[in-house]
Amino acid sequence: MPSARGMIRRQVRFCFGIALAAGLLLSLPVVWAQYPLQYPAKSEVSKDGTAILIEDYATPPLSSALMGHDYPPPIDYHGQLARVVSMRSEPAGAPLASTRFFVADMNGNLYILDKATRKFTPYITFVEIFPRYSTDRLTTGVGVIAFDPNYAKNGKFYTVHTEDPSKPGSVQPTNAHMPSLKLDGYATTPVVKPPVGDVQNESVLVEWTDTNIKNSTFEGTAREILRVGFNTVIHPMDDVVFDPLAKPGSANYGNLYVSTGDGGSGETPGPIQIIPQSLNALQAKILRITPNLALRPKDRLSENGRYRIPSTGPDPNPFISVAGARPEIFAYGFRNPHRMDWDPVTNTLLVNDIGLHSWEEVDIVTRGGNYGYSQREGNEVLIVPGGGKTGTQSNPQVPFPQLDQLTVEGLEKPVAPIYPVAVYSHEEGDAIGSGFVYRGKLMPQMVGKYIFTDITTGRLFYTDLDEMIASRSTRGKQAPVHEIQVMYKSPYDPSGEGPVQRRMYDIVAEAYAHRDGIASADSPQGVLPGAPATTGGWRGKTFLPGKTDPYGVPYGGGRADVRLSMGGDGELYIMSKSDGMIRKMAAVVTPPPASKQMASH
Template structure:
């Protein structure tokens, strides 16, 4: 069994691939930035001239969040028009992998998307199958994510995460009244693993599906609940799920499922809940690793609910197996909302995008047993949990950084040195980090090896170089530089424009939202998109607040763009925006024209 004490002192890399890359980096010029150790007062993101052509790809059906009553609810044109959250490809060896994507809408539907016709077909309507299904409140509730089993071509298994409200009326057992191909006999729920402090509200549910005919356009088969986790509040719940893309049958990590779990808002709450992300007896604020197939490695520990195993034998056990009172499922900890995780197969690097509180947005390279500091650290700083929840340098007077950079973790015999982000940006740049991917496609050869990601609220797109991220080694103040991607786009709504022009993603989304009859408040001309955030302003509690301008001095207009990225099996990057309910694609690296006086909002 691996010595947990040794792991927390020195996080273990995923395997030899990343070590070999590190050796290679010793012979290459690698840039990393000595990043500010205090909160900045100006932009730290550079604009190096990189511009990418973005084009419309697909127009999902309109949908609205559930507000009670019958399903589907009427379309709310004051809200987001389709909460498309992710696009996924089934494994390449399946018969339909080349012809379709799977797309989930948080409002309740998992679709298949035909790549030729761009037609959406409901595959599973979660809102009709699960009586306790909920999309409210919060921005992340609903059908959250999907991952395909490595052997999906033969066993038809895939995994989803969705949100339930245990206070809703009726049985939590799924219904097949609207999905006759679903066999519900034998389906049972599992006890909720609730946070150890405070009360809980919503639950995230991990389900294993077995499709008996993977060529069908709608689901036919069985479902099995694997794990149910409760959360202190309705935010920051279970996020992405994925498998190690390099693990082969017979290897220790084969068929292990990685699960990102938010802290449910506990870390920013004074009192006992604050410690939740650092507690090893809680699943909240963690990256988990489990084995869904209980017959694959029968000597591994069976989970408390009997639905999966915990990697605990062989050459690569989970880091806290055998630690008193610790949950064996934990792979890494000290995270706030690592809602999006991705795995670069070329360098064997697991990456999490972790949403910050009020100061810093993080990109973390995830290693086994590592502590990412929250809710004691955010970015390179100590975070102070009070009414404002800001970092130490923003207090009056500023709070000095501790002489010894260690965190005490209950259950471990030594304090732990936190691992710092590989890249980070402040709320001078944006508000909420979205998803990101290391580009390995063919349309943009200039971007290969670069990590492309979004800020959800503002819609800004950025990149950083993966090799530079790896070279930071989790050291404080040593982060990879971040560069802004300029967007080129030809609007389908303006025939006078004959060629793509430089625009903000925020304005592209706002234009489409208006042309789809979206209006944040029909009684006012204020605001261009639904929702509110401090960075962009908008409508909140029936009051409009204008946000600050972007880093180039141009106002946003009010409301959230809600932009996320996905990578298809083709290696290309797709852009989902909830507010206007659109899917677009990054199509090519181009040379932007020089700005003119008529392009003031094109930054």
Template structure:
């Protein structure tokens, strides 16, 4: 995406990537090294064709029935081919056949725990434990409504049903407004839970929490949930740092909506929803500062005392509010049906329906793959690496080519 504007360069005397490489080596293990790609760098496969893709319907909105609207996430069920959980912002969770072999079935219902205000609150994310086959544990992130905090809880479940009575609170995040809760649970390659958190709202990070290391708002946190309620991974970047919350993995986010671990490299990517003009894609590293609310995209947002003398990591890509208004982070494509997209990060905009891809191996400009006419709320990675795209108000779709490249 090129360099920062001069004002940003003035705030960062040394490139953040250089400092992080020296200071945070302990936060990167050998298990995070990329494996050999099936597409070598001299591959004759052409790049993705702009506008050359479509959304192929997997499950229609009509077939989803009561699971049609308010979808925040789709989560494949471990060990059960062609089945997934559809999470509704209102609280219900449905078990769905992606092949249409049965009608959606209610898997669990957290409506009694969740406050949905028609805006950004509600049931925001659900994830299976990496050891689900052995421990039967799932995690949910939601807004209980009173007080206006957000909660990460664990539950016991099977592939066919959730035990709502088994709830145990893992962590409660102190909020100060009813928006910017962020909200995506993933597990890294070491089995640690990562959760993206927004700045808590008010607009413009009014309480200036995203840059403060003693608050969890505006952060990506990383915790060990193999212990109850949780423990701190010893290689977290702020372990032992005075006045810093040791749960923090990275900071300086406004409202990170959908985060992913690249299934091949272990790298973390997310989409951070912007405020005035810019949406951004961030490649997240341990200890990284992604700028909010000193910067929005590539532009200075504030230049007050909290922004002086810090090193910021620029977004991998940005787009303006002429192209969309709310980024939805996706996945790095690792499927086999579209080899030209292999290793490209695919993401979308909730409002405009645009879908883009960027090459994670270089700093080239993103390519717009398609534009549709419905709000895209989330992505899912199917077991074979193909990508499922979720309509907030309609069906489930698979990213596919319009024609051979």
């Protein structure tokens, strides 16, 4: 493993009703990038010198479930570094909202993190409750949590975890190791399978009701809301969010938005490829459902009887009257809509959609919108039978269709796809992570900027929200993307010097080595776990020693596995699924150039 001294150091797609809020400042001078309508030969991300100070915030405990159920996963998680993927605050009205976070470790634990002591308390241990809980590969495990808008009074929240249907034993949960969880009346729901292909992985949406949210012990009940099957272990159910602006009595109050991946279907030639464009499939969509059955009793009841579907009033789901279509669908045509962010200032729902081999996307979600996959990626046509290349990467090149429309079964007329509001190519990275419009106080120069990550390389980027809104999803017109440089003081540096500029990849690799992390067997040249081909782009090709970032500095192999979370106060935190650490964006060291600090909402 490289030592601290060996680490490289350098000084150097439908917004809910989302009519974008009335009063948007679209009269502001806006600059967007005129992106070439072909795959680039070099980096296009701006390096404008913007730098942010990153500080260590908290160290989650090693994953060590009791493993008392009959069918433990094949990996022994005792002593394994936490795979932290999300961290969320309770709604402001909750009694302890200002003092703690809820942290998801994909190995099977949902923790409560005390902000004052930085100590973690196990809250729900999924691996001990669900016998078929799966977390042995890629995106499996417990991923995200969303709090009911009335959580302060009803104690309800929602989680997503994965299960392996091939495991033996009961699909019913057990409370043998958690007697405070009452399972009387708990019943599983029928899995909603993809219309084509087998099911290898199931994502389960669960509603939890904690009867006492004033302590750190779960005491209450659980109710399964929805179970969706996927063709592979990749791209499962991704994220869940509520509209932060919806008030009791409004049409969108209590509606849960659920993003689902395609399970790898869209990159598989044959009938399975069309699932992202199929309105009879829940996969590769953004869904909108109402878990509270009593909230709007005239709305349609779901097939499994566990939720309602917005179908009456001023804002029904867009395909509620389309024969053969799943009424839960709000938007479609995604590959892996990994994370969503709802900006309350502009009433904008953003989603980051992880691409195949070429482009990473930020989309503004619009009611009923088609985001193109698996027929489009970025600004280009996608040729899946041709190895997943875009039209301009194919040999010979495949021209972009003169009539930019897609035929969707069940719809009377062809549909024009909606294009991203920000993109970057695999010359820059490999998989877009989570992102948030910054609204905090520690970095005033970044207010109104959408800050996001590349998962595998660990690179941080930003773009301007106003510029994304102004691009209006026009093909070839996206908001410019700028890189954020990282300043960091390593706890492993004995020199005592102050923060220096470093890559997040190297920060993660250093901590991983010092925490006795073991590199993946698939990555003998590297220092981090994960498929070696995923660092630095060119997914699907063999890792080559000496692969470099856009600055010419080699990566070490493996994945930084970096994502962001936003606290209730609007501040941003960086988590790594590789080194198991949580870090905080503490200050702007070098602000964006003045021309890029345009007034934002």
